[in-house]
Amino acid sequence: MRLVETNKLIERSKLKRPLKYYKFHQNLTDEDFDVMYDDLKKTGQKIPVSLDRDCNLLDGYTRDEILGLLKSVTILYNQYSFSSESEKLGFIVSVNRKRRHLSIYQKCQWGLPVYDQAKKEAVTRQKKGTLASQDAKGKAAAIAAKAAGVSTPTFERFVVINDSPARVNKQNALESGKTTIKTVYNLLTKEERSLPKTKIPKGSYDVILCDVPIAFIDKGGRGAAENHYSTIPPHKLMKLKIPSADNAIIFFWMSPSIMYYEIPVTTKFAWAGGKNMFVRDIPTPTYKAILDAWGFKIIKNEYVWDKEIIGVGSWVRNQHENCIIAIKGNMPTPAKLFSSIIKERRSQHSKKPEKLYEIIEQMYPKRNYLELYARRKRKGWSSHGNEIKKKVGKFA
DSSP: OOOHHHHHHHHEGOBBHHHHHHHHOOOHHHHHHHHHHHHHHOOOOOOOOOOOOEEEEEEEEHHHHHHHHHTTTTTEEEEEEOOHHHHHHHHHHHHHHSSOOOHHHHHHHHHHHHHHHHHHHHHHHHHHHHOOGGGGSSOOOHHHHHHHHHHHHHHHHHHHHHHHHGGGGTHHHHHHHSOOHHHHHHHHHHHHHTTOOOOOSSSOOOEEEOOBBBOSSSSTTHHHHHHGGGOOHHHHHHTTTOOEEEEEEEEEOOOOOTOEEEEEEEEEEETTTTTTTEEEEEEEEHHHHHHHHHHHEEEEEEEEEOOOOOOOOOOSSEEEEEEEEEEESSOOOOSSSSOOOEEOOOOOOOOOHHHHHHHHHSTTTTTTTEEEESOOOOOTTEEEEEOOOSGGGGGG
16 A cells, blocks of 8 residues: 555545445444534544545545535545555555444454455466565455454454354354454364364265265254264365366265254345346255255255164154265266165164165266265275274375
8 A cells, every 4th residue: 555645635526435435434423423514614624535546435434425515625635556455445444443442353344355355356366377466465364354453363263253154143242242253263163173184185086975074053962973073064064175076976974863954055146137246145954055065066866774773863763864966067877776775774873884885886887986084995985084094095
């Protein structure tokens, strides 16, 4: 950011007042507005408004409004030059949040538009193969943290909280300052931080079997997954980069206890004509949200595992589990078809039927197989999982 002109006069009619900048403006109380009005009327404008090189009004909307009421033709201004839109937003946020009594969480909320813009700019630079200017260097979180007036680690924790559907339970306490960002962050990431750091294998797999260690909002009961192994929240699973081929099929295990539990998924819509976009959080079944995020948007069918032993549950005592079949691209139909019911007696917690491996290998023979969150290695498969004790091919 560079100050290019200071204490200059410009005709108010030449000012531009974009809504995207105006929304950061603080509406004064009637009493404070009257005080500023009387002061400007008696002594005139002493503090310049802030403009960019295109005469967009960045700061000083109330002064501009009052000068309009006073029939003033000109306005005193300072003009700034910015290297990027994120730097400009950072300036606006920094100036305006200093006028408010904000909690740390609220300051981070103010920094969020800066963060989103800085990420967009980074993606654009990567596509074009260009470097950031000296002023625009640094991670998006660091740029936003500076504008918000918080530390970079604090803002990074805020981003994790903001991405979590569970934040709604702590929102009021965070905004009021009754609890801290670090406390909520530690609570939300406790289980994930305890997981061993195993990497998902690289490659291109067209047949994938997956038994995700998904965290569920209802953690009660002796059968709950959390009582047996570390789990991962749905929104974190959605962000995983799955090494699937353009044309692929996935066999995705999902417990009936959580299969229809819905999570909010941010979705973009377009008005008629497609020019104006708006965003809404759409309640989506957990399994569909994860599969869509991974690119497997077409559900074809499912296998139902009859465990032959009655289990536990909240509404019914479960004796089955679902294995959803979904595809991406132009995956062909199977070479061989099987019954949708797999009967195999349940053994240890979460262990899936051995029969399914044989079924998959006959449905799609001689393919590139991958099992995610596996518990043991299998010949002919690449495997990934924190509970695998021995090496699994080249991906251990």
